[in-house]
Amino acid sequence: MTDNAVTAHTAPTSITLLGTGTMGTALARAWLAAGHAVTVWNRTPARAEALAAEGATVAASAAAAVAANRLVIVCLLDDASVGEALEGADLTGRDIVNLTTGTPAEGRARAAWAEERGARFADGGIMAVPPMIGDPASGAFVFYSGSAELVEEHRATLAVPAGVNFVGRDAGFAALHDVALLSGMYGMLGGVAHAFALIRGQDIAPKELAPLLQGWLNAMSSLVHVAAERLESGDFTTDVVSSLAMQAGGIGTFTRTAEEMGVSTELLTPYFDLMRRRVESGHGDEDNAGVIDLLRVRGA
Template sequence: MTDTSSSSVPRIPLTLLGTGAMGTALGRAWLAAGHPLTVWNRTAARTAALTAEGAVAAPDAAAAVAANRLVVVCLLDDASVGEALAGADLTGRDLVNLTTGTPADARSRAAWAEERGARLLDGGIMAVPPMIGTPGAFVLYSGDRVLFEEYRDVLAVPAGPAYVGADPGLAALHDVALLSGMYGMFAGITHAFALVREAEVAPKEFAALLVPWLEAMASMAHGAAERLADGDLTTGVVSNLAMQVAGSGTLVRTAEEQGVSTELLTPFLDLMRRRLADGHGDEDTTGLVELLRTR
């Protein structure tokens, strides 16, 4: 992230709409870096943590928007963004929308903002509130590139900024794709702990084995990306689909022996079997991407 302790970095004033857990974490980072901050939240009491640290609470969203050119929005969903900004004059305002939504939401909201005389940059926060202000936090941005470059230093205060493209929906798409990968990992972790739960296996000791194993396997994504990019799904394959399907019965039988449901496991195994049945035994699981596409 940018070193905001340098006097060469201007302390640009900004408005923050939404002071829930994430909004409060963002606001604290900007206040700590010396940026004047105006805040608003539908439940006014929730601005107290930031006003205690120097922020100014606006009486309503319209007044908060009027206070500064740069307006960061971190609300519940896209509908709440529209409701909060409905009575605000957006002419000449620069909106950074960090509210979680779909790619279609982002594209629609960008057009909506433009019609009202504002520029909009959409963002996807890849962090939980305690990570804000640490090197591990980053935010994906898409939309107006000029807008991104103009405020890059300000955006870098709470989390590393990464621009992913001019299409306003790309940040949301990346966000949801990364979260989907995360939930797939969570499913595997959940199933793994369920398997050892009733055995004499200490959870902490098992986690010490599980984490480095998953980290090592996660690097396989680079190989999958190369195969998807060049269209050859068999080059560089280490464990082919035929071998994996042949061994998959052991996973199911072990779960049955341990009294564990396979409902987190069988959908993926079913896709593997379908791909193998279609004659793709020399591939690895990269080819399952094609089975998931519906158009």
């Protein structure tokens, strides 16, 4: 369940924020605007000066910033930079919330690392770009995983910049959810790129195609739920509307059209290859959900 941004009646909390890049600055400004006391640190001190002018306290070192408050938010470049920033700090009794983009394995390892040093830990995956932060109407939210107690205690504070969506005690689940959603986005953008490439140089304005393309993608979005149901039930053939065999039979139309338009098929070919493999293995009566298991590496 995702919470909306905190209400004006929430008591302000003192926060430490490590990292004042574009996202970190947006987070800090959201908390400052909500009346929270924010101590910030950045490896390049000049990048924290603007926040100092807006009321933030700038710490001389990461260790000093961590010592200033129990709740410590980390938003740095990568997992290695998180380790470097926190290495010399006393984490005993601290609540560490890591909003640095990473992998599931890095989230789990960092959780164990923090807990060994006496801290509670939650990992986070931010589903937003900086302009969305602090705007309840933007739909921004953050996946959290790890210490449920930490997230629940600080839920109102964490909800100030973006909604809170706790996805489990496995500290790797926030990163896994983050990358799963972004992977879907990039797959969609690949299809969008191919669609626009087809009409380039033709008497079709991109702005004319855009609403048609968006409407079609919206209409097809329900297939996400169909795939989920099939994966959970193991039934890939009931109520199939468009069989994989029929779809695979039409691949040539897509490749020939691309050739006629002078467009590479490199964004579509990998998926088409999976469709063909599934059909050739005797599953032509299924729909597209069956190709998902072809992506899993043997033994994974």
